[in-house]
Amino acid sequence: MExxxxxxxxxxxxxxxxxxxxxxxxxxxxFEGFGFSEIRIPIxxxxxxxxxxxxxxxxxxxxxxxxFTDRSGNSLTLRxxxxxxxxxxxxxxxxYNIDRVAKLYCIxxxxxxxxxxxxRYRQFYQIDAEVFGVDHPMVDAEVxxxxxxxxxxxxxxxxxxxxxTLGCRNCRPRYRDELKKFFERKSFQxxxxxQRRLQTNPLRIFDCKVETCQASIAxxxxxxxxxxxxxxxxxxKVKEYLEESEVPYVLNPRxxxxxxxxxxxxxxxxxxxxxxxxxxxxxxxxxxxxxDIGGLDIPGIGFAIGMERLISLLPKGRSFDQPPLLFxxxxxxxxxxxxxxxxxxxxxxxxxxxxxxxxKSLKSQMRRADKxxxxxxxxxxxxxxxxxxxxxxxxxxxxxxxxxxxxxxDILKGKMVCTRPKD
Ligand code: HAM
Numbered sequence: 001m002e003x004x005x006x007x008x009x010x011x012x013x014x015x016x017x018x019x020x021x022x023x024x025x026x027x028x029x030x031f032e033g034f035g036f037s038e039i040r041i042p043i044x045x046x047x048x049x050x051x052x053x054x055x056x057x058x059x060x061x062x063x064x065x066x067x068f069t070d071r072s073g074n075s076l077t078l079r080x081x082x083x084x085x086x087x088x089x090x091x092x093x094x095x096y097n098i099d100r101v102a103k104l105y106c107i108x109x110x111x112x113x114x115x116x117x118x119x120r121y122r123q124f125y126q127i128d129a130e131v132f133g134v135d136h137p138m139v140d141a142e143v144x145x146x147x148x149x150x151x152x153x154x155x156x157x158x159x160x161x162x163x164x165t166l167g168c169r170n171c172r173p174r175y176r177d178e179l180k181k182f183f184e185r186k187s188f189q190x191x192x193x194x195q196r197r198l199q200t201n202p203l204r205i206f207d208c209k210v211e212t213c214q215a216s217i218a219x220x221x222x223x224x225x226x227x228x229x230x231x232x233x234x235x236x237k238v239k240e241y242l243e244e245s246e247v248p249y250v251l252n253p254r255x256x257x258x259x260x261x262x263x264x265x266x267x268x269x270x271x272x273x274x275x276x277x278x279x280x281x282x283x284x285x286x287x288x289x290x291x292d293i294g295g296l297d298i299p300g301i302g303f304a305i306g307m308e309r310l311i312s313l314l315p316k317g318r319s320f321d322q323p324p325l326l327f328x329x330x331x332x333x334x335x336x337x338x339x340x341x342x343x344x345x346x347x348x349x350x351x352x353x354x355x356x357x358x359x360k361s362l363k364s365q366m367r368r369a370d371k372x373x374x375x376x377x378x379x380x381x382x383x384x385x386x387x388x389x390x391x392x393x394x395x396x397x398x399x400x401x402x403x404x405x406x407x408x409x410d411i412l413k414g415k416m417v418c419t420r421p422k423d
Contacts, residue, residue: 008114008122010308018320019311020125023154024107027127027305030150034142036103036129041085043109047075052292053084055260057201064112078111081259082128083286083302084293090132091295100133100298107307119277119309127310130302135287137234140265140301141241147281147303148247151269155315159280162252163242163267165235167227169288175226176202186216206256222253234264261286265301271313280313281305325416327369327377328355329362335380342378342408351412369395376415378408 005011012020028038047067054060066078079085086104089095095102106128114120129146131139144161151159167175179202183190187198191210198205206217227235242249249267257266266284274280283303290298326346330339339355346353354372356365362379369377379391390408393400403411 008116031105034146036105039104047077066111080112102132105129125307126304128304132300135299137237140238161249164255168263171228189216261289263287323373324352324354326353327374329365330380332382
């Protein structure tokens with residue numbers, strides 16, 4: 001039986017990968033410009049790291065982690081997100097000794113055992129950016145500004161930045177109590193999972209997809225009505241900084257995010273072109289996460305962009321193809337040998353060139369050059385070869401000229417500058 005990929009795990013094929021490379025390259029450029037540095041963290045971590053940060057009663061930890069026991073009996077998990085691992089690395093390597101403020105980004109695959117559908121996979125990629133060590137509202141706004149600037153740079157339009165505040169550990173208990181009272185009155189409407197959530201973590205009822213639970217959420221109390229003075233001041237300042245830097249946002253008082261580590265600012269970027277999985281990015285502040293994983297009292301804020309969702313929103317008109325600049329059509333054995341030397345020289349010079357390996361007719365080689373969308377074809381016949389020359393044909397204009405073989409590299413380098421604008 002033919003072996004196929006696992007459900008929810010995708011191949012990213014060569015005709016798609018150019019888009020990914022373009023997005024990743026732009027992310028690096030933009031983030032580095034904002035003072036961020038890349039960090040690479042392991043794909044596997046101790047299960048406890050995620051349980052303690054994301055939260056035991058979240059869907060991610062309860063139902064969606066790829067957890068296994070290794071040969072030494074350790075419980076390990078394929079990372080469902082990157083924030084906790086980045087915080088662990090910052091603590092483990094005492095990056096705060098270099099500078100308390102660390103601006104880090106990371107790009108890579110995450111794993112969640114969710115029900116696969118459009119925009120939701122079991123292996124998916126995130127571009128993640130985090131700022132550790134500052135709790136000033138200016139940073140909250142700066143991070144959102146960078147995010148929107150990046151999304152615009154890659155060509156995404158009609159996005160909406162939604163923000164909310166989730167309060168902190170001082171004001172949350174009061175909200176929790178109120179929420180519990182509210183849902184207890186409606187408990188007959190709640191699904192079995194939510195009945196349990198009502199006891200363990202009523203905030204998680206907001207994540208439920210069941211229709212009757214959704215209906216009961218509609219009139220639930222809002223966090224913003226329960227936050228303390230400091231959290232309220234923080235949120236007011238975040239909004240002021242966003243307005244100051246002309247970042248448009250809308251308030252979404254129902255957004256609670258699906259991970260327990262959030263405090264104060266929470267945000268999402270949504271697109272109405274994405275269907276039900278409409279969040280391209282989720283993020284927020286997490287001022288207790290470092291302590292929860294056994295570290296120092298360090299605040300943090302960041303976001304993660306879902307790559308697959310972002311890629312699906314890229315403007316359709318733009319071509320990401322990279323056809324060869326040159327196809328060498330060689331006729332006869334000595335011309336073939338010469339073509340082989342030439343193509344290698346061109347590759348070393350960084351010029352995309354192709355040749356025919358099978359000694360086909362000129363007509364069939366021209367057909368292949370056309371199919372590969374080569375900009376030029378170099379026709380190398382025995383007779384031209386003896387004179388040290390070849391014919392260069394522009395495939396668009398059909399213009400042909402005879403050129404000295406010794407000049408091929410220089411001529412093509414010149415053409416490359418004219419025909420290949422940089423991103
Ligand atoms: P999240 O909301 O769980 O947050 O995920 C962030 C983004 O990853 C989502 O908005 C979505 O675009 C994408 N995503 C999530 N799950 C899937 C999936 N199964 N398939 C495809 N795309 C998916 C976090 O992961 C936090 N760590 C974000 C963060 C960083 N908060 C602070 N810093």
